[in-house]
Amino acid sequence: DAGVIQSPRHEVTEMGQEVTLRCKPISGHDYLFWYRQTMMRGLELLIYFNNNVPIDDSGMPEDRFSAKMPNASFSTLKIQPSEPRDSAVYFCASSNQNTGFTEAFFGQGTRLTVV
């Protein structure tokens, strides 16, 4: 398996534009997590899904952020409109928790810069 795949790796956009981040989890994993990492706040959990259903989105900072998981092999995180304070590295991770949590596998992240 290729692991968790995120795209794009880097994104530079202007304030006010819509940004869509994409994630393909590891096949067979039933959980998918979206995290945001900054120097100041560390790794923050934004939202996570179980079997494509959002379980907890309490970490989503504002209504400008939305996430979807239309099927088991794809998820998106959308920011509309984007703001400079959204600049961060966004990680997607997946795990298989059929027998309890063991390990979350991370993608390489999307480095977002909003100017």
Place this chain on the structure above:
Amino acid sequence: RKEVEQDPGPFNVPEGATVAFNCTYSNSASQSFFWYRQDCRKEPKLLMSVYSSGNEDGRFTAQLNRASQYISLLIRDSKLSDSATYLCVVNDGNRDDKIIFGKGTRLHILP
């Protein structure tokens, strides 16, 4: 109190030395504990799970103290390649499937 707290460091340690850092967690119902490692500009990766009785993996030893609600990581005979950020990870306690990361402790091994 934050859910998971770590000393951000950096810890600057000479090669070959032993270094230890702790992590405290706020929810006494948490049941799963892990240490992840993150290299500069890379994604976090699992270093080791932390078991109730403590566990060892080569030069790395992890301990859990439920009474005081902290976990620790000890690195013996440190190598230059151990330089990284070490992230403490705890499950939410109220929801076993919700995984919370600490901000990490930066470790620099000096030649």
